[in-house]
Amino acid sequence: MTTSQDNLIQVGDYVVVQRWNFMKIVHFGGIKGNDFDVVLGNDIVQFSTAVGKPYWSTFKIIPEPAVKKSKKRLYKAELLDSNENPTLSAEILKEMECGSDNRDIKDDGKSQILSTANIHELRESGTSANEIVGHLIENSTTFQKKTEFAQEKYLSKKKRKYFDYILLRPTSLRLMIEINNKKDPSKFLGISMDTLSHMVTACNIQPGGNYLTYENGCSGLVSATILNYLDTTGKVLQVHPGPFPQKSSVLSLNFSTEKLNNYVSMSIRDMIDICKSLEKQNQSIELTKVEPVLENGTETLVKEEIKMETVDENGAETPVKEEVKMETVPLNNINSDSLNSTGSSVLAADLEQCDLDAKQTPTENSNKGNLKRKNSDTQMDSNKKSCHKIDLVLKSQVESILTKKVDGLIIVCKEHPESVLKKFIKYVAPSRPVIIYSLYREPLVELFMELKNTKLPVTNVRLTESFLRAYQVLPDRTHPLMSMNSTGGYLLTATVVE
Amino acid sequence: MFNQFKAIVEEGDTVILYLSPFQVFALPVKDTIKNKHGVMVENIFQTSYGALKVKDLVGVKYGSKAKLSKGWGFVLYPTPELWTQTLPHRTQIIYTPDISVIIMQLELKPGDVVIESGTGSGSLSHSLARTVQQSGHVYTFDFHEDRARIATEEFQTHGLTQVTCQHRDVVQDGFGEELNNKVDAVFLDLPHPWLAVESAVKSLKSRGGRFCSFSPCIEQVQRTCESLRKLGFVDINTVECLQKEFSVGYRNLPLAEFGESYNHQNDNSNTRHKFVSVTPATPTMQGHTGYITSATLPPVHVRVTS
Known part of the structure; x- marks a missing residue:
């Protein structure tokens, strides 16, 4: 994290705002860089005083006169005096008597003498939280009969509401998940902290690794998580269904520019174009018997893959004489955009050689209808390309990631994952993981059976569910929390093999 | 080896044979x-599918099939998870589901410095090393001399230069002067973790850091939490994590017979109902491993101790 290294809160940072045990992540300064209003329930706190202050500073909120008639109360934040202690209640409790059980407490709704209007007035008049809570206790007929533990619980509840100290702290992956899942787990498609941790572990993030994610509906959580664990030489390639990536999670972790440069996003449409052109490229390369000279020094692995794929393609459509023309279409196409950008070159002589080779190939089988359709598809593709331009730098980046093959594929989306997996699994290097998350068990069960039945090259296929139970640990009051998330979703993991 | 991907098996590697x-x-x-x-x-490994001369794997691609005399298996690249699954146990170990949660709770990232105690069989150490990478460092301590020595050798064999393993009783002697205010996170898996919390505070950086302890018993957790509260930790949180694995496959059940005879004696599909079943992968599952207690130590200027 860039900004938290110098430990000062700066405009543009994402900051965790904590009031007692309520937390929220705020883009400090907003999009324009001049909006410091933080909404906390019914309160709006003006935080411009926090710019340049160290993280972990506590601020006291002071009521401001309302400018407009509104239901929300206005406050301004002031840095807390270092000798003022932001804890309340401990002192109050010491002097209080307490009961041993609740036999004398009746739930008649009359225990609090102060009315809602009275309390409202107190707040309006700028009375401090300590004093308000003091009043509440004084006017409670039952407080002294409550047990010591019940008193503490009562105060904790009141504190949450009236606490007038606010802490600003740096964001982290852990806090981001915790905050989000407390508020609305559906924003991350129900991924719980433990399930996410199991996904990262299965992904085996290594320095210099390239990871492909297909994300839809989780605000870029997976990309953010991988970036968090990646060094500055690896890459995350996020494929997204719409025209723009969902990346609010990536932004809210305050990554350095160096790290953000390793985050590459591409729409599924552009991605499919690139996949197609890479496939054609492989096909044509085999046809021309040209050894591909790729940017990063082609590994044997890549070469073999190329051969394998071409065999498949040729098996489906054996070259015929009419095909010669057709095959040159993608070749020209490739020569003009994709090959150049990956640093490869196809010389004119090679092109001629290609024509010769193609002419010499024996005619074994022809399915003209099929071929023609293929041909028109190709043309449509090139038409599409001309009206929709992909950033060339981005394109070559993605191409180089795909040709090298990725070190892990993670799919977290609203769609059924099967087609996505089948589309991208061929770009995963052998002995590397594929990880698919779903809130529902059924799609993963279907996918599990599909992996068993079709001969997709995977092994070590596992379907798991994680169970996380949180505990309250207090002297003489230790027990699991009363409410918990009933599911954190399901994971299907597998290892790609040859 | 464990530090960087590679495509081809070389001599001296540790490979995973998956059957x-x-x-x-x-x-x-x-x-x-x-x-x-x-x-x-001679390094010959016997499997139920026949023998494998391990040295013959040199030059084989990771993720490809290895021939055995009566079958084949996959040669996989070793990950900390596969290592956890296969390592020689010298102690009770922490398994992958808990390891994952611990790593996330410690808020580790590449370049961080982390303390682990005890080392045990080195199961967690491998994952810690992967997370902090070679730009970071893992200092791991065990009070059992032999264990510390064997673990050290293992880290060396696995090329984990970012791990330093030492024989030391951290409850008695702390983590050492040289680590004072040097680390980003501390992990404890000790019989008496609460006795090492004070040392953890000493070792954590002045800008604060994360703490995590793994204990099987609730009494250990209670004492540790007490100690954490006293020393100014915040966000004190205890969880337990269990992972359930499913086995998925076709199964079929006979249809109930009501004595009415149909002429489907030889037609199996009419007497049995086939379906995809999802059942627990093992008849018994781990019901409890340990409690994971984690906490944040705020920067020194805002720490409130009692």
Whole structure:
């Protein structure tokens, strides 16, 4: 994290705002860089005083006169005096008597003498939280009969509401998940902290690794998580269904520019174009018997893959004489955009050689209808390309990631994952993981059976569910929390093999 | 080896031989190994599908099939998870589901410095090392001298230069002066973790850091939490994590007979109903491993101790 290294809160940072045990992540300064209003329930706190202050500073909120008639109360934040202690209640409790059980407490709704209007007035008049809570206790007929533990619980509840100290702290992956899942787990498609941790572990993030994610509906959580664990030489390639990536999670972790440069996003449409052109490229390369000279020094692995794929393609459509023309279409196409950008070159002589080779190939089988359709598809593709331009730098980046093959594929989306997996699994290097998350068990069960039945090259296929139970640990009051998330979703993991 | 991906098996690597979900083995790729009597013998590994001369794996691609005399298995790249699954147990170990949660709770990232105690069988150490990478460092301590020595050798064999393992009783002697205010996170798996919390505070950086403790018993957790509260930790949180694995497959059940005879005696599909079943992968599952207690130590200027 860039900004938290110098430990000062700066405009543009994402900051965790904590009031007692309520937390929220705020883009400090907003999009324009001049909006410091933080909404906390019914309160709006003006935080411009926090710019340049160290993280972990506590601020006291002071009521401001309302400018407009509104239901929300206005406050301004002031840095807390270092000798003022932001804890309340401990002192109050010491002097209080307490009961041993609740036999004398009746739930008649009359225990609090102060009315809602009275309390409202107190707040309006700028009375401090300590004093308000003091009043509440004084006017409670039952407080002294409550047990010591019940008193503490009562105060904790009141504190949450009236606490007038606010802490600003740096964001982290852990806090981001915790905050989000407390508020609305559906924003991350129900991924719980433990399930996410199991996904990262299965992904085996290594320095210099390239990871492909297909994300839809989780605000870029997976990309953010991988970036968090990646060094500055690896890459995350996020494929997204719409025209723009969902990346609010990536932004809210305050990554350095160096790290953000390793985050590459591409729409599924552009991605499919690139996949197609890479496939054609492989096909044509085999046809021309040209050894591909790729940017990063082609590994044997890549070469073999190329051969394998071409065999498949040729098996489906054996070259015929009419095909010669057709095959040159993608070749020209490739020569003009994709090959150049990956640093490869196809010389004119090679092109001629290609024509010769193609002419010499024996005619074994022809399915003209099929071929023609293929041909028109190709043309449509090139038409599409001309009206929709992909950033060339981005394109070559993605191409180089795909040709090298990725070190892990993670799919977290609203769609059924099967087609996505089948589309991208061929770009995963052998002995590397594929990880698919779903809130529902059924799609993963279907996918599990599909992996068993079709001969997709995977092994070590596992379907798991994680169970996380949180505990309250207090002297003489230790027990699991009363409410918990009933599911954190399901994971299907597998290892790609040859 | 564990620090960077590679495509081809080389001599000295540790490879994973995967035969089935319950037959996974870590094998050192070398000519000879010590047998149980300490004598050097040829490195031939016996499986239920026949023998494998491990040295022959040199040059094989990770993720490809290895021929055995009566079948084949996959040669996989070793990950900390596969290592956890196959490592020689010298102690009770922490398994992958808990390891994952611990790593996330420690808020580790590449370049961080982390303390682990005790080392045990080095299961968690491998994952910590992967997370902090070579730009970071893992200092791991064990009060058992032999364990510390064997673990040190293992880290060396696995090329984990970012791990330093030391024989030390951290409850008695702390983590050492040289680590004062140097680390980003501390992990404890000790019989008396609450006695090492004070040392953890000393070692954590002045800008604060994360703490995590793994204990099987609730009394250990209570004492640790008490100690954490006293020393100014915040966000104190205890969880337990269990992972349930499913086995998925076709199964069929006979249809109930009501005595009415149809002429489907030889037609199996009419007497049995086939369906996809999802059942627990093992008849018994781990019901409890340990409680994971984690906490944040705020920067020194805002710490409130009691």
